Amino acid sequence: xxxxxxxxxxxxxxxxxxxxxxxxxxxxxxxxxxxxxxxxxxxxxxxxxxxxxxxxxxxxxxxxxxxxxxxxxxxxxxxxxxxxxxxxxxxxxxxxxxxxxxxxxxxxxxxxxxxxxxxxxxxxxxxxxxxxxxxxxxxxxxxxxxxxxxxxxxxxxxxxxxxxxxxxxxxxxxxxxxxxxxxxxxxxxxxxxxxxxxxxxxxxxxxxxxxxxxxxxxxxxxxxxxxxxxxxxxxxxxxxxxxxxxxxxxxxxxxxxxxxxxxxxxxxxxxxxxxxxxxxxxxxxxxxxxxxxxxxxxxxxxxxxxxxxxxxxxxxxxxxxxxxxxxxxxxxxxxxxxxxxxxxxxxxxxxxxxxxxxxxxxxxxxxxxxxxxxxxxxxxxxxxxxxxxxxxxxxxxxxxxxxxxxxxxxxxxxxxxxxxxxxxxxxxxxxxxx
Amino acid sequence: xxxxxxxxxxxxxxxxxxxxxxxxxxxxxxxxxxxxxxxxxxxxxxxxxxxxxxxxxxxxxxxxxxxxxxxxxxxxxxxxxxxxxxxxxxxxxxxxxxxxxxxxxxxxxxxxxxxxxxxxxxxxxxxxxxxxxxx
Numbered sequence: 001x002x003x004x005x006x007x008x009x010x011x012x013x014x015x016x017x018x019x020x021x022x023x024x025x026x027x028x029x030x031x032x033x034x035x036x037x038x039x040x041x042x043x044x045x046x047x048x049x050x051x052x053x054x055x056x057x058x059x060x061x062x063x064x065x066x067x068x069x070x071x072x073x074x075x076x077x078x079x080x081x082x083x084x085x086x087x088x089x090x091x092x093x094x095x096x097x098x099x100x101x102x103x104x105x106x107x108x109x110x111x112x113x114x115x116x117x118x119x120x121x122x123x124x125x126x127x128x129x130x131x132x133x134x135x136x137x138x139x140x141x142x143x144x145x146x147x148x149x150x151x152x153x154x155x156x157x158x159x160x161x162x163x164x165x166x167x168x169x170x171x172x173x174x175x176x177x178x179x180x181x182x183x184x185x186x187x188x189x190x191x192x193x194x195x196x197x198x199x200x201x202x203x204x205x206x207x208x209x210x211x212x213x214x215x216x217x218x219x220x221x222x223x224x225x226x227x228x229x230x231x232x233x234x235x236x237x238x239x240x241x242x243x244x245x246x247x248x249x250x251x252x253x254x255x256x257x258x259x260x261x262x263x264x265x266x267x268x269x270x271x272x273x274x275x276x277x278x279x280x281x282x283x284x285x286x287x288x289x290x291x292x293x294x295x296x297x298x299x300x301x302x303x304x305x306x307x308x309x310x311x312x313x314x315x316x317x318x319x320x321x322x323x324x325x326x327x328x329x330x331x332x333x334x335x336x337x338x339x340x341x342x343x344x345x346x347x348x349x350x351x352x353x354x355x356x357x358x359x360x361x362x363x364x365x366x367x368x369x370x371x372x373x374x375x376x377x378x379x380x381x382x383x384x385x386x387x388x389x390x391x392x393x394x395x396x397x398x399x400x401x402x403x404x405x406x407x408x409x410x411x412x413x414x415x416x417x418x419x420x421x422x423x424x425x426x427x428x429x430x431x432x433x434x
Numbered sequence: 435x436x437x438x439x440x441x442x443x444x445x446x447x448x449x450x451x452x453x454x455x456x457x458x459x460x461x462x463x464x465x466x467x468x469x470x471x472x473x474x475x476x477x478x479x480x481x482x483x484x485x486x487x488x489x490x491x492x493x494x495x496x497x498x499x500x501x502x503x504x505x506x507x508x509x510x511x512x513x514x515x516x517x518x519x520x521x522x523x524x525x526x527x528x529x530x531x532x533x534x535x536x537x538x539x540x541x542x543x544x545x546x547x548x549x550x551x552x553x554x555x556x557x558x559x560x561x562x563x564x565x566x567x568x569x
Contacts, residue, residue, distance in 0.1 A: 020480055037450060037495050039457045040464075042487025044495065088494065 003087045006190040010069020011056035027056035036083045044085040051080045059103035064155045066188035067101045074183045075176035082172040095160035099188030101141035105131040108182030116167035436518040444515025454492045458562045462555040482545025489540030496534035536561045
């Protein structure tokens with residue numbers, strides 16, 4: 001699911017016009033909106049306590065609508081929570097944007113984003129945000145990362161932060177926890193979730209279906225034939241796109257993402273880069289080629305024509321792998337967050353690994369595959385005979401319930417994609433393992 | 435004699451019902467105003483989505499209350515607290531059910547056109563009594 005909720009804090013509803021996905025909150029002093037629950041614009045929100053009175057102000061309706069007004073709370077040591085209910089079914093990370101500004105006066109901001117379990121992120125802990133009445137006589141605003149910009153720069157440069165609430169709501173706690181000077185101002189709160197969770201569609205035959213969840217989610221779509229398609233983005237997500245035939249394609253980006261592209265036939269290819277990422281490219285026929293680069297990744301994999309496979313990895317969080325001719329595979333990885341893989345005979349694929357964030361897998365038999373992973377942020381996978389493959393991944397930050405199921409895609413190959421806390425890992429057809 | 439906790443719980447329940455009743459009416463009027471003004475802020479589609487979402491959000495609050503007071507201990511507390519205000523649990527439940535029915539209807543209302551949204555808003559106004567507020 002995706003949503004975009006914006007809340008503009010001011011004193012008078014009609015002072016400015018809110019954006020499409022926004023509504024306003026006039027606070028819970030006398031004559032104002034009141035305390036939680038206020039429902040407007042499809043959102044339920046409000047302060048959960050009545051600390052502070054007459055704390056809403058309209059400041060400048062020529063300013064950005066999001067910073068036109070503000071609510072403030074003196075930093076006396078008594079804090080106040082602004083609750084914002086999340087849409088039903090929200091899971092995984094959301095991005096929170098903040099605008100904290102008093103157009104005219106200096107504010108000293110203490111802001112913490114919380115859920116029912118406690119603090120998720122501290123936005124500001126005594127950060128002074130200068131108003132237009134004070135040198136340099138330009139109004140400023142603080143964003144969710146704690147950065148302070150001029151109001152004009154905030155409008156174009158403010159950035160959100162990602163948090164993963166455990167509850168069905170978020171709280172923005174304002175004010176200092178002990179007596180401090182000044183007051184905390186808050187003008188704008190926005191919560192966004194895009195491409196949340198995992199959208200997956202698949203159907204009978206050789207289609208593929210996949211599901212995952214937000215954050216380190218996997219988004220996947222598959223279509224008829226042997227096609228596989230998946231797309232995801234950001235964080236430790238896995239993005240993949242696939243198309244007809246037995247092609248596979250995958251692309252990922254950013255952070256610890258996995259990027260992969262594949263092409264026609266039974267080819268597989270993947271390329272990865274940056275950070276701990278994995279990149280691989282493959283080509284037609286049954287060849288496989290893979291290369292990994294950079295950062296801690298250091299996975300280098302080479303495959304060649306026929307059904308041969310060979311792979312090598314190197315130091316750091318490297319993945320060493322070795323494969324041999326025919327349909328055999330063998331691979332071993334060691335140390336750290338390694339991936340260890342062993343395989344043998346026919347179309348069989350086997351792998352075993354252990355410790356850390358390892359991926360362990362073992363498989364045997366003609367077209368069968370089985371894989372099991374253990375421990376830590378491990379990924380466990382199991383597959384069965386025929387053209388069916390199934391994989392289950394689980395990990396601390398990853399893939400709770402994230403299941404990617406493959407059916408009928410490239411009979412003698414195993415595909416696995418998982419994401420682990422500190423890296424993304426991708427395992428392509430039989431031997432492509434970063 | 436109701437305890438302070440019981441009175442507080444009842445007070446919170448009354449506050450939630452009051453807020454929802456107020457918001458149903460205020461929101462419905464704002465939908466009508468948006469249409470009457472020629473959609474200065476939201477398209478029909480955007481407004482319709484908000485109409486449904488507002489109904490669903492208030493319905494969820496009502497469900498939260500139902501779930502909370504399904505616990506016999508909590509029900510006893512709120513019943514005792516409501517008695518302090520001279521209200522029976524049955525009366526409170528009737529108000530709750532009326533709000534939920536209105537919210538549910540709005541959540542499921544046809545919002546495909548201005549006329550449909552207008553009808554939905556008017557239905558909400560018709561089934562939601564005005565409530566006098568201190569502020």
